[in-house]
Amino acid sequence: MLEGKRILLIITGSIAAYKSLELIRLLTKAGASVEGLLTDGGKQFVTPLSVETLTGKKAHVEMWDGESYQMNHIELSRRADLVVVAPATADFISKMIHGRGDDLASTVMLAKNKPVILGPSMNVEMWENPAFKRNLEAAQADGAAVVPPQIDELACGEVGVGKMAEPAALFDAIQSHFALAASLEGKRAIVTAGATIERIDSVRYISNFSSGKQGNAIALSLAEAGASVTLVAGVNCENAPPHPNLASLTVESAEDMRRVVHESLPADIFVGCAAVCDFKVANRSDRKIKKDQGLDHHFEENPDIARSIGTLEPQHRPQVVVGFAAETDHLIENAQKKLSSKGCDLIVANDVGGGAVFGKNENTASFVTQNAVQDLEPMSKKNLGQAIVAWVAARLKG
């Protein structure tokens, strides 16, 4: 499965670095070609010699090591298919998201043009630290996949989340990455994301809490799988993750979103992840309504974008249409109704009761199809994006 795949493994300063040696062994045994890069911290825990012995290649440690004409910081990611940072310390993730480049590893991350998988490793308080959480969220928003650490007794003696995932779990994540990598080559996909907004007057609007994180994660996973993706996102949606296969268009209202989605056809895949406002203000004002005028609004139903795609004539309908059902009650029952009323092949159902989903990085969902309901484990939005892409790819294969 990993035959001929080229992996750049960055080892940063954590006791978990010894497990990275085992990861190299698993990867090379599976046919991958691994190049190692150690930070100064990484070198404190494992030696470049160990890494070189297992990879069979020079281990990189210095920015300027006599090969400078090759510009190591650029070359290293160019000749890799994937960059894995394991262990990834809190400090290294912080450097990554701030665009720092004060050593070879951080400069490689700045200059990289390849997908990234992180295997964080740290003390539980560091993992729970709000500053670190913000950084990890930012790294994920920038497109990094995270293999979460485990709950256990940590090397420092404290108990909690922080222990780096086992080499086998990192290996599985790397393998799934490559399994998806070329699965949608040549396919075109449209994804809607985030909240639409409906104007009340020239300064006010109605909307909802959707952040667009899940739609962004799906669009990125589709792009990483080789599809050419058009992301149609609400104005307040988080920034689209950067990827050469991904073009992002911003829209305001449901009407705009419907128009842009239809203009973006034809497509092989449609994923409706946007939280589209069901109603628009029929008598909206072009001027600011004064307080003493009071509010007296009438609403009209918006077009259902997912339905308008799912029920297209077969020659125009994307082969795979995926919708979402965000519900607070009777989740599966409502998802099953949406599956047929919107003409979808898959409904991703998630319980949004108690603010458990909007704006968060985690999601708990069920896949609802004509014949089955599959409950998924809680996972990051990025991982759910990959699971949806795996489902889509399998469906397209028939």
Ligand code: C5P
């Ligand atoms: O009917 P409901 O809004 O719960 O359906 C959710 C699904 O339908 C999501 O996939 C959403 O993106 C899509 N939808 C849409 N246009 C609407 C309303 C919902 O595409 N006007």
